[in-house]
Amino acid sequence: MKNLAVKAKTASRALAIKTASQKNIVLKQMAKLLKNNASLIQKENKKDLINAKKNQLSGAMIDRLTLSDDRIKAMADGIIQIATLKDPVGEIIEQWEQPNKMRITKQRVPIGLVGIIFESRPNVTADAAALCLKSGNGCILRGGKEAFYSNSVIVKILQSALKDKTFDPNMISFVNKTDRALVKEMLRLEGIIDVIIPRGGKSLIKAVTEQSLIPVIKHYDGNCHIYVDKFADFKMALEICINAKTQRPGVCNAAETFLIHEGVAKKFLPLLGKELNAHKVEIRGCTQTKKILPKIKKASKDDWVMEYLDLIVAIKVVKDIDEAINHINNFGSGHSDCIVSKNKLAKNNFVERVDSAVVFANVSTRFNDGFEFGFGAEIGISTDRLHARGPVGLKELTTYKYVVEGNGQIKN
Amino acid sequence: MKNLAVKAKTASRALAIKTASQKNIVLKQMAKLLKNNASLIQKENKKDLINAKKNQLSGAMIDRLTLSDDRIKAMADGIIQIATLKDPVGEIIEQWEQPNKMRITKQRVPIGLVGIIFESRPNVTADAAALCLKSGNGCILRGGKEAFYSNSVIVKILQSALKDKTFDPNMISFVNKTDRALVKEMLRLEGIIDVIIPRGGKSLIKAVTEQSLIPVIKHYDGNCHIYVDKFADFKMALEICINAKTQRPGVCNAAETFLIHEGVAKKFLPLLGKELNAHKVEIRGCTQTKKILPKIKKASKDDWVMEYLDLIVAIKVVKDIDEAINHINNFGSGHSDCIVSKNKLAKNNFVERVDSAVVFANVSTRFNDGFEFGFGAEIGISTDRLHARGPVGLKELTTYKYVVEGNGQIKN
Numbered sequence: 001m002k003n004l005a006v007k008a009k010t011a012s013r014a015l016a017i018k019t020a021s022q023k024n025i026v027l028k029q030m031a032k033l034l035k036n037n038a039s040l041i042q043k044e045n046k047k048d049l050i051n052a053k054k055n056q057l058s059g060a061m062i063d064r065l066t067l068s069d070d071r072i073k074a075m076a077d078g079i080i081q082i083a084t085l086k087d088p089v090g091e092i093i094e095q096w097e098q099p100n101k102m103r104i105t106k107q108r109v110p111i112g113l114v115g116i117i118f119e120s121r122p123n124v125t126a127d128a129a130a131l132c133l134k135s136g137n138g139c140i141l142r143g144g145k146e147a148f149y150s151n152s153v154i155v156k157i158l159q160s161a162l163k164d165k166t167f168d169p170n171m172i173s174f175v176n177k178t179d180r181a182l183v184k185e186m187l188r189l190e191g192i193i194d195v196i197i198p199r200g201g202k203s204l205i206k207a208v209t210e211q212s213l214i215p216v217i218k219h220y221d222g223n224c225h226i227y228v229d230k231f232a233d234f235k236m237a238l239e240i241c242i243n244a245k246t247q248r249p250g251v252c253n254a255a256e257t258f259l260i261h262e263g264v265a266k267k268f269l270p271l272l273g274k275e276l277n278a279h280k281v282e283i284r285g286c287t288q289t290k291k292i293l294p295k296i297k298k299a300s301k302d303d304w305v306m307e308y309l310d311l312i313v314a315i316k317v318v319k320d321i322d323e324a325i326n327h328i329n330n331f332g333s334g335h336s337d338c339i340v341s342k343n344k345l346a347k348n349n350f351v352e353r354v355d356s357a358v359v360f361a362n363v364s365t366r367f368n369d370g371f372e373f374g375f376g377a378e379i380g381i382s383t384d385r386l387h388a389r390g391p392v393g394l395k396e397l398t399t400y401k402y403v404v405e406g407n408g409q410i411k412n
Numbered sequence: 413m414k415n416l417a418v419k420a421k422t423a424s425r426a427l428a429i430k431t432a433s434q435k436n437i438v439l440k441q442m443a444k445l446l447k448n449n450a451s452l453i454q455k456e457n458k459k460d461l462i463n464a465k466k467n468q469l470s471g472a473m474i475d476r477l478t479l480s481d482d483r484i485k486a487m488a489d490g491i492i493q494i495a496t497l498k499d500p501v502g503e504i505i506e507q508w509e510q511p512n513k514m515r516i517t518k519q520r521v522p523i524g525l526v527g528i529i530f531e532s533r534p535n536v537t538a539d540a541a542a543l544c545l546k547s548g549n550g551c552i553l554r555g556g557k558e559a560f561y562s563n564s565v566i567v568k569i570l571q572s573a574l575k576d577k578t579f580d581p582n583m584i585s586f587v588n589k590t591d592r593a594l595v596k597e598m599l600r601l602e603g604i605i606d607v608i609i610p611r612g613g614k615s616l617i618k619a620v621t622e623q624s625l626i627p628v629i630k631h632y633d634g635n636c637h638i639y640v641d642k643f644a645d646f647k648m649a650l651e652i653c654i655n656a657k658t659q660r661p662g663v664c665n666a667a668e669t670f671l672i673h674e675g676v677a678k679k680f681l682p683l684l685g686k687e688l689n690a691h692k693v694e695i696r697g698c699t700q701t702k703k704i705l706p707k708i709k710k711a712s713k714d715d716w717v718m719e720y721l722d723l724i725v726a727i728k729v730v731k732d733i734d735e736a737i738n739h740i741n742n743f744g745s746g747h748s749d750c751i752v753s754k755n756k757l758a759k760n761n762f763v764e765r766v767d768s769a770v771v772f773a774n775v776s777t778r779f780n781d782g783f784e785f786g787f788g789a790e791i792g793i794s795t796d797r798l799h800a801r802g803p804v805g806l807k808e809l810t811t812y813k814y815v816v817e818g819n820g821q822i823k824n
Contacts, residue, residue, distance in 0.1 A: 098786055102775050194797050215798045236820040243822035351815045363514050363818035374510055385606050385811050386627045387799040399797050403763045406775035408648040410655035
């Protein structure tokens with residue numbers, strides 16, 4: 001493991017100084033080879049699918065594992081899309097001169113070597129590798145054992161593209177054993193691997209964070225709220241609530257709790273209840289909500305912290321905006337939270353005091369997303385507070401260094 | 413411990429939205445009360461000093477522990493200086509509009525609750541608390557047991573300044589037991605404490621990193637290099653080498669290794685050797701260096717990774733700039749490294765490829781410092797790659813959030 005990482009680190013140093021056009025040529029070659037080798041990929045993918053059936057994985061798991069023609073094409077197209085994005089490396093973030101005439105430049109550089117630990121979906125392999133390459137980072141990929149054959153062949157194809165264009169293939173390294181002890185070893189290679197990005201369920205992220213000596217960029221859950229203010233436009237509030245809850249309920253930026261100002265609850269809740277019923281959403285409400293919508297389930301304390309990822313929503317009537325803000329800061333997960341209001345003071349108060357990665361005013365929480373932000377790609381949505389918050393795109397895969405130039409300045 | 417942290421977290425939320433002038437009033441009150449209570453501070457400090465003598469602490473330790481009149485004044489003046497600095501909170505980092513007309517603002521916000529774990533010097537208490545307050549962060553301070561009485565009284569005085577100005581005193585919290593188990597507990601309060609900053613020796617930082625579930629901003633050692641290029645101005649190279657090594661050898665940005673291009677070694681090393689002798693610096697050289705300076709000690713492999721923090725230097729002759737860059741990237745600690753050269757290509761090559769927090773061209777490494785960078789204050793120099801690299805000032809004690817404003821955008 002250490003040997004693999006050291007080779008990847010050396011390769012990452014060489015990659016860090018490649019130009020955007022050199023990197024883009026490799027990315028295009030990767031996309032081409034993935035398309036050209038679709039049948040080889042599917043042959044290996046079949047081995048994983050046979051094992052999956054043998055091990056009685058769920059239908060959803062098997063679906064995520066399957067590399068259809070369309071999915072292979074989408075993987076290749078994704079890489080071409082990354083090739084079109086602006087290279088963040090070398091960007092001058094700040095530049096100034098001190099009174100002693102030394103000139104300080106703060107400039108964007110790659111993080112170095114990124115360790116990615118992920119579960120079932122094999123397309124993450126190509127995605128993550130391409131994002132790392134474009135941002136000048138080497139990567140070590142450790143996929144789940146259920147996608148082992150698929151991941152292996154994808155990495156081999158990506159590496160052959162690197163070789164074709166005389167890049168060191170170790171830039172994209174792959175842990176080709178599924179032994180769990182290797183992950184533990186990987187997480188202790190501080191100073192060689194610079195950051196760990198786990199992609200998968202909460203238990204994976206938690207286990208990685210507990211064991212890692214290396215900084216981790218975490219993608220925890222989204223317990224997202226929509227607060228419908230006293231000054232909300234009802235039509236807008238209904239549209240945002242329904243969109244945030246039902247457009248794709250299984251993702252982290254979907255809404256899980258609605259908070260309704262008591263001044264509008266009596267009028268608004270019946271409208272909302274009707275729409276939610278029409279969308280087959282189960283409602284769990286507080287006592288006041290249940291008075292207005294008597295047929296719903298009563299919410300328990302657990303409901304305020306749940307990320308359902310399903311067609312279920314918790315609803316609470318709040319006496320004012322302060323209660324809404326406190327509820328979000330206390331029970332939310334700091335992911336994506338929204339106010340619907342026409343009142344400027346209320347909006348300002350909310351966006352200032354809600355302590356979340358992305359705070360929305362009159363916009364569905366579903367827009368917390370690297371593509372929707374215009375980043376062109378994302379490796380996930382960070383729930384951390386340090387380094388990267390919210391969508392993690394190419395820029396968030398970089399760090400900075402200072403270059404200080406002078407003419408012999410010494411310290412007195 | 414958890415109770416203390418939860419109270420501090422609540423206080424930090426209130427602090428996050430205070431204005432610069434509200435915070436500055438409190439800072440000035442803190443400085444005033446520290447000065448007014450100098451004799452009380454010294455009375456408590458004496459208890460620590462008596463214990464220190466009883467426990468036979470070294471003279472250097474006792475010196476660091478002692479709060480003289482001058483040091484108390486310096487502590488107060490430091491806080492007043494922090495009050496004059498620009499408040500980083502609320503700064504708009506970026507702002508743009510997406511094609512769907514939603515407006516995205518990336519703005520600077522406090523990190524939240526900062527845990528500071530530090531050793532002997534009690535002035536860190538006032539420094540760290542003031543920096544956190546100014547940047548809108550609550551803090552939990554855990555000082556060493558040898559400075560327990562001094563730290564306690566300083567925190568009490570700072571808290572009374574908070575109360576005077578109707579701020580919640582829990583913004584500055586103090587772990588008033590020196591039990592080690594409490595530190596372990598503190599390091600597991602993820603989601604309540606947002607970042608841990610250890611201030612002290614390598615073993616403290618290492619222990620904290622191993623145990624912490626919370627992200628840590630680390631201040632590891634500086635194995636700093638000066639590379640004297642073939643195209644160096646000898647006078648400048650001598651001045652920078654001597655300054656970086658001898659001006660204050662016990663600090664992390666002092667130089668520990670000189671790398672000399674073999675094309676100038678025969679002429680330059682005798683001059684350098686003479687100056688180093690005059691400054692009583694012990695030299696440990698490679699085989700080639702020893703041929704030119706026969707009286708010096710032979711360097712062992714360990715010398716290339718040592719942070720001497722003393723009047724000792726390792727010298728190696730390198731065959732070209734590539735060898736210098738590789739040596740620094742392999743044996744250095746990524747802290748502060750310098751090239752002395754008149755050649756533009758050499759300088760560009762070096763600053764591009766040396767992978768350190770601060771890379772200098774013709775400037776002494778001693779300038780890797782928050783004050784010298786114009787930050788006005790610093791809590792340390794980060795050797796991490798994520799979030800904060802190099803000097804950690806007020807800006808580095810903040811993070812960002814996105815505010816997305818629209819008029820009812822929903823996702824299709």
